[in-house]
Amino acid sequence: MSKDxxxxxxxxCEEAGLVHLIGRNKIDSMWTSGRPKEDLMTVCNCCPCCCLWKMLPQLDPDISGKMKRLPGVHLSVDGDRCTGCGTCVGGCYVNAISLKEGRAVIDQVMCKGCARCAHVCPEKAITLHLEDLGFLERTVGMLTP
Known part of the structure; x- marks a missing residue:
């Protein structure tokens, strides 16, 4: 497969509402006959039926707490654009969004930064921010063996 x-x-995948996920994890190591997780790079586009992210709210906090938002990623709601329709609430796999006073509010502790909420918002009121210009370069460095 070419880059294009x-x-x-x-x-x-994004148009279908799937959530992009990239990284290394123990589960993939187990599925591939125990190869070291450092040798594997997972690229997943998760659907609602089996997404690990969607299971997080039901898992023990000791387990769910291990999946963290990448440093440098932040999501915000534009209160002037948000109509309080709740589409983002239903679209958030980790239950990190609620409606308060007719507007969406993102719990920054619970949010994992997948940006599905931004994708499903019909008013485009939610924005993904990279807080650090060197973030992408450092992230690629973390993922490269």
């Missing part, structure tokens, strides 16, 4: 084909596939 891979990017087109990611675009189709």
């Amino acid at each position: 084909e891979a990017l087109a596939h990611l675009d189709r």
Whole structure:
């Protein structure tokens, strides 16, 4: 698969409402006959039926707490654009969004930064921010063996 084909596939996944996830995890190591997780890079586009993210609210906090938002990622709600429709509340897999006084509020502790809320918001009132310009470069460095 070429880079352009891979990017087109990611675009189709996003249009379908799937959540992009990239990283290394023990589960993939177990599924692939125990290869060391450092040797594997997971690229997943999670759907609502089996998404690990969606299971987080039901898991023991000792387990769910291990999945963290990447440093440098922040989501915000534009109160002037938000109509309080609640689409983002239903779209958040980790129950990090609630409506208060007719507007969406993101719990920054619970939020994992997947930005699904921004994707499903019909008013485009939720924005993903990268707080640090070197964030992407350092993240790629963390994922590169």
